[in-house]
Amino acid sequence: MNFNIIGYLIYLGITTFIILKVGKICYKNGNIYVADLIPNHVDICQRINHVLLLAYYLLNIGYCAMTLISWQKIISSTQVIETICIKTAVIIFIISILHYLNILIITKYIQKLINNNKN
Structure with a gap:
């Protein structure tokens, strides 16, 4: 039984x-x-x-796919769970950072966007 394939499928399902x-x-x-x-x-x-939604999807789904190449060989079911938990925690952390950065950027530069649109 290939634990890596099982882990990939579970990880991609959860993160997607x-x-x-x-x-x-x-x-x-x-x-x-x-x-x-x-x-x-x-x-x-x-x-x-x-645009924010599209960038969010592309960045996060791309990151999830890229993390698959960094997985070590998994030899037990316990290791499958540990790897999935760690990788899922990282993607959730990235999502939260992106969310707050988007709010910060939008809030800070919104007046500049309005003024540029009027010109």
């Missing part, structure tokens, strides 16, 4: 679910958040939020 679920929640709430920051500019809000 987490990435898609968090992305959907952030996109839904992001529309409200950005619309509050940029009132009367619904089109800009939706474009900003859509």
Whole structure:
């Protein structure tokens, strides 16, 4: 039995679910958040939020796929669980950092975006 293949499938299933679920929640709430920051500019809000969602998906799914090459040979079921937990924790940490960076960047540069759009 190849534990690496089993671990890959479980890891990709868990992380894909987490990435898609968090992305959907952030996109839904992001529309409200950005619309509050940029009132009367619904089109800009939706474009900003859509770009953030696309970048979020590409970065996180790409990272998950790339981490598969760094896995050591797994020889026991205990090691499968440990590896999946560590790798999943890393992707959740990355998602949280990206979320807060996006909020910081949007909040800090929103007026600059509005002024550039008026010109």
